[in-house]
Amino acid sequence: xxxxxxxxxxxxxxxxxxxxxxxxxxxxxxxxxxxxxxxxxxxxxxxxxxxxxxxxxxxxxxxxxxxxxxxxxxxxxxxxxxxxxxxxxxxxxxxxxxxxxxxxxxxxxxxxxxxxxxxxxxxxxxxxxxxxxxxxxxxxxxxxxxxxxxxxxxxxxxxxxxxxxxxxxxxxxxxxxxxxxxxxxxxxxxxxxxxxxxxxxxxxxxxxxxxxxxxxxxxxxxxxxxxxxxxxxxxxxxxxxxxxxxxxxxxxxxxxxxxxxxxxxxxxxxxxxxxxxxxxxxxxxxxxxx
Numbered sequence: 001x002x003x004x005x006x007x008x009x010x011x012x013x014x015x016x017x018x019x020x021x022x023x024x025x026x027x028x029x030x031x032x033x034x035x036x037x038x039x040x041x042x043x044x045x046x047x048x049x050x051x052x053x054x055x056x057x058x059x060x061x062x063x064x065x066x067x068x069x070x071x072x073x074x075x076x077x078x079x080x081x082x083x084x085x086x087x088x089x090x091x092x093x094x095x096x097x098x099x100x101x102x103x104x105x106x107x108x109x110x111x112x113x114x115x116x117x118x119x120x121x122x123x124x125x126x127x128x129x130x131x132x133x134x135x136x137x138x139x140x141x142x143x144x145x146x147x148x149x150x151x152x153x154x155x156x157x158x159x160x161x162x163x164x165x166x167x168x169x170x171x172x173x174x175x176x177x178x179x180x181x182x183x184x185x186x187x188x189x190x191x192x193x194x195x196x197x198x199x200x201x202x203x204x205x206x207x208x209x210x211x212x213x214x215x216x217x218x219x220x221x222x223x224x225x226x227x228x229x230x231x232x233x234x235x236x237x238x239x240x241x242x243x244x245x246x247x248x249x250x251x252x253x254x255x256x257x258x259x260x261x262x263x264x265x266x267x268x269x270x271x272x273x274x275x276x277x278x279x280x281x282x283x284x285x286x287x288x289x290x
Contacts, residue, residue, distance in 0.1 A: 009065030047076035066092015139192030181252030205239035214283035
C-alpha cells in the first residue's frame, strides 16, 4: 500500500494552501492508496510530520509552502535511515528550490504537471546540526534576508528581499575568513561567501562547471567596493562567476568556515548558526519529484 503525506503551511506567502486539498486528493488518488493531509500550526511541525512519515514507511512526502516549509520537511527527513521520495508544491514567497527544479510556481499547475514516476537525486548540505537544500551564505545579502518580516514578504513578494538588500548594501564590509576543505585552504578577505549545491540559483546559472553530485560550489567575493560589484555583473549574466578575477572558486564536499568576527549565516533563506560552521555535502541524500 502506497501512502503519501502532504504537509501544508496555511500561512506561507500569499497562497492559502488548504484550498488546494480537493485538487491534491483528486490527483494523488490516481497513484497513492492513502493520502495523509497534515496542516502545520507552529514552527517545526513540518519537521515532526516528515519524521513520522519516514518512521512509518510512507512512499512519499509533499510540502505545500515556501522555502522555510521545504527546509523543515527536509530537516525532519535528513537523519532518518529510510527517507521517502519528496515533492514540492510551491506556495511561498520565493520557492527557490522549486524554481531550480523547474516546478511551476502556481500550485494548481504544479499539481496538474506532477508525474509520480519522475524524480531525481538531490544533494543536501549539513551545516553543524542544521540542513540546507540549495545555498549557504554569509554577507550583507544574508543579513538583509533575515531582516524581512512576514508582512513585507506577503505584501511585496520576492521584491521584499531586494528592497532589504538595497537598504543594507551600503553597510557591506569585508571580513577576514578562514575556509578549509578536503583539498584547499583560503584565508583572507571576504565580502560574501556563497556555497551552492547546484550550479544554478533559481533559474539563473552562476557556475559554468556542470553539477557533480557530492560537491558544493564555493564562491568567495573578496571585495565590497562598488567597482567590484559592477565587474561581477557580466560574469553573472554569462553564468561563469567562478571565472571573475574578484572571485575565489573552490569545489568541495567538506568545508569548515571560521572567523575571528561574529558573522551570521543563512541556510536557504533562514538564519543559521554564527561562524564557525562545518559543512558536509550529503550525496544523493533525497529523491525529489520534478
